Amino acid sequence: MGKKYLVWPKDNDTNDTTDNCMLGVACDNLILQEIDEDTFREIEYKNSLAGEFIWRHNYFKMMKLNFIELRKALVSFEKENNSIVIEDKYMPYITNANRLFINLLGSFYIYVDHYDQYFKTLSDDGDPIAKLTSKYYDAYFLYRFFYKLRNFVVHAGIPITKIKMCPNNNFFIMRDYLLNRSDCWGENVRIELKKEKDSFYVVELVEDFFKMMNKFHIEMVDSQTNEMISLVHFFNSYRKQIGNNYYYPQIYDKEKIKDGLITYYSNIVEPAIELEKALREECIDIDTGKRIET
Numbered sequence: 350m351g352k353k354y355l356v357w358p359k360d361n362d363t364n365d366t367t368d369n370c371m372l373g374v375a376c377d378n379l380i381l382q383e384i385d386e387d388t389f390r391e392i393e394y395k396n397s398l399a400g401e402f403i404w405r406h407n408y409f410k411m412m413k414l415n416f417i418e419l420r421k422a423l424v425s426f427e428k429e430n431n432s433i434v435i436e437d438k439y440m441p442y443i444t445n446a447n448r449l450f451i452n453l454l455g456s457f458y459i460y461v462d463h464y465d466q467y468f469k470t471l472s473d474d475g476d477p478i479a480k481l482t483s484k485y486y487d488a489y490f491l492y493r494f495f496y497k498l499r500n501f502v503v504h505a506g507i508p509i510t511k512i513k514m515c516p517n518n519n520f521f522i523m524r525d526y527l528l529n530r531s532d533c534w535g536e537n538v539r540i541e542l543k544k545e546k547d548s549f550y551v552v553e554l555v556e557d558f559f560k561m562m563n564k565f566h567i568e569m570v571d572s573q574t575n576e577m578i579s580l581v582h583f584f585n586s587y588r589k590q591i592g593n594n595y596y597y598p599q600i601y602d603k604e605k606i607k608d609g610l611i612t613y614y615s616n617i618v619e620p621a622i623e624l625e626k627a628l629r630e631e632c633i634d635i636d637t638g639k640r641i642e643t
Contacts, residue, residue, distance in 0.1 A: 352383060352602070353383070353384050353386075353389045353600055353601070353602055354381040354382060354383055354384065354600070354601045354602075355381070355382045355384055355587065355598035355599075355600060356379050356380065356381055356382075356598055356599050356600070356601050357379065357380040357589045357591060357596050357598050358378065358379060358380070358591055358596060359378050359379060359380055359591070380589070381601075382598075384600075389600065392600065392617055395580055395583055395584070395620075396617055396620045398576070398580060399577070399580050399584075399620040399621070399623070399624040400620055402573060402577055402624065402627060403620070403623050403624060403627050405460075405569070406570075406627040406630065406631060407627075408456070408459060408460040409460060409566045410630075411456045411459075411460075412453065412456040412457055412460050412562065413559070413563075415449070415452045415453040415456045416453055416555060416558075416559045418449055418452070419446075419449040419450055419452070419453050419555055420552065420555060420556065422445065422446065422449055423446065423520060423551060423552045423555075424552065426442060426446070426518065426520070427518060427519055427552070439512050442512065442520075443507075443509060443510065443512065443520075446509050446520050446551070447507040447508065447509050450508055450509055450551070450555070451502055451507075451508075453555065454495065454498060454499045454502055454508075455499070457495055457499070457562065458496070458499045460562075461482055461496075478569065481565065481568060481569055481572070485561070485565055489561055490541055491554075491557060491558050491561055492561060493537075493538050493541070494538065494541075494542070495558055497533060497534050497535065497538050498527075500531075500533040501527060501530070501531050501533050501534075504531060504533055505530045505531035505533065506530055506531075508522050508527070509521070509522055509551060510522070510523055510526055511523050511548065513548075519550060519551070519552070520550075520551040520552070521548040521549060521550060521551060522548065522549040522551060522554070523547065523548050524542060524543075524545055524546065524547050524548060524549070525547065527542065528542055528543065567640075570631050570633070571640065574628075574633055574638055574640075575638060577624060577628060577633075578628070578633075578635065578638040580624060581621075581624060581625055581628070581635060584597060584617070584620070584621035584624070585621075587617075597617060597618045597621050597622070598617065599617060599618060600617060
């Protein structure tokens with residue numbers, strides 16, 4: 350392995366303070382600190398842990414945005430259409446509702462599957478997220494239902510097929526349509542579905558679903574908060590105060606320095622900054638590691 354350096358600017362004017370990028374900067378204007386391979390590997394590993402938490406945070410944000418968009422469209426339709434929609438004219442409404450519903454289903458599946466796949470490859474000591482998903486799968490019919498419903502959408506058809514008046518126009522998912530259209534449910538979920546009412550009111554269904562997933566996500570974040578706070582402290586231990594600003598270093602390879610200029614770097618700035626941002630958006634106090642009640 351070629352020599353690696355942690356690099357900071359010597360002054361505030363070296364480059365843009367927002368991303369701390371020092372490409373093309375003369376080495377004479379930089380602070381260079383050589384690091385050994387173990388230190389380099391440790392930093393890279395910590396970067397990957399931070400990156401995974403940031404992705405989990407962003408996947409949940411995507412799912413939340415899909416829920417908000419879907420609920421807004423459903424509620425708006427009900428308020429604005431006080432008379433029954435003629436059957437041969439309601440397909441555009443059905444199509445749009447399904448588009449948004451399937452977006453929510455897809456983001457849910459990706460959110461859960463990302464954890465499962467990541468932790469399977471990370472460790473042989475057990476999958477901490479699998480324990481949480483198993484807990485919710487066993488405890489909540491909605492979790493089981495939405496997990497199977499995603500398979501239904503892929504292999505059988507659209508979920509929302511009915512608009513009914515009660516008293517305004519409302520979207521519904523019909524139970525018997527789901528049961529008759531596909532065998533994807535598995536024995537236990539099929540038995541449970543048969544015991545449900547003949548239709549699911551979509552607004553209530555997605556509201557209850559997202560309440561459950563919000564609870565799931567809070568549990569997941571809380572289980573990893575201490576580890577993420579320790580990562581924040583780890584990254585901050587490498588910050589230097591240059592003038593009035595604090596800079597995280599970047600990692601440069603000596604072999605990539607040409608004519609006294611930096612030509613390649615490995616970024617540790619973004620994971621450090623984005624991790625703190627994600628924790629704050631998750632309502633975690635960076636100093637105490639405690640959840641801020643909102």
